[in-house]
Amino acid sequence: MRSTLGEAIEQTKASLLTYAQSHRHWAIAYSGGKDSSATVTIVAHLIETGQIPAPLSLTVLYADTRMEITPLQVAAMKVMEELRARDIDVRIVLPEMDDRFMVYILGRGVPPPKNRFRWCTSQIKIEPMMLALKELRERVGEKILMITGVRLGESAQRDARIVMSCSRDGAECGQGWFQEATPEAVADTLAPILHWRTCHVWAWLTAHCPDLGFPTLDIAIAYGGSDAEEVNARTGCVGCPLASKDNALQAVIRQPSWSYLAPLTRLKPLYKDLSFNHSNRLRKVAVELRKDGKAALNPQRVGPLTMEARLRGLDVVLGIQNEINAVAIRDKRPTVCLIDAEEEARIRFLIAENTWPRGWDGTEAEGDALIDRIFRDGTMQPLLADLVSIDLGGVTA
């Protein structure tokens, strides 16, 4: 028989009570998504009502990627305001400037992430959170209890995906990774809503939290409004290049009050163009030797974004941002911030300084240039045009 929300909350209480004895300092990893919103609010509520003892300190760490879908970001800000009003310490954690999503791509020239090159989850979510957690650990001088919103789903297949990482269907990108990555010395990790079903989460966020003063109704909008439970969309970065469709964004812009965010749908095609249109990238031409003296596996691989592609990408992103914000300001709606003024200045500086990722210096060939093919063993297959030229005794056909 399936448990009720009341029973699920009792189980959450029991797991928190167990750990409350052994850890005096707690932290909650908050992403603004439905599971972590349910987690921060249930923990705050249980403490406030005396159902679990308050720890010596409770810190909510919010990972600001700049790329979260707008209604979720807005809802997260409101929830954090409410938490602060209840004397809970809330901190916004940002990646280092050059590691931020847009700065990394457009300033440092690293192509957008994809399945076999997923640099983003750890860099913009996990690492900044781990750093903040380590700092907290040093400040309080003892091991932290790190509370996450990881939940097990209703199928083994989905559970495996949750544990692995950036899962689809209702999970938050990186939540499983964080659980896995937290080193034992810094924190013990507890997932007190592990057993909650999706319907428990929605019932809590939409039917109970608002009565308790938590502004969580907007969260449902990012997951499909009144159909949220059915849509159960995966949330994460807007335009995530790894997701096949931008379901969460589509659900959001179907709501009349958020339709002005439609220009965000241009992000995904931009990422695709930057990654897969090789004229936007450079390519190695010579055989490079690795440390072991062997040739690199893919000697003529395509690599970073050209300066022209980066500047064009910057124009597109700023154009999207300006277009949305003009309407937002006119209609008194929330604005978006994909790239702030400091990040734009940093991107332009890195471009002006001719910055390339490690192992590249900008002298490589353009990604779509026709070049002789070189294999790992050093042999070369000349271009067909060269062969024709040779056959004709040097006279080009």
Ligand code: SF4
């Ligand atoms: S949502 Fe997509 S782009 Fe964002 S961190 Fe996860 S995998 Fe990367």
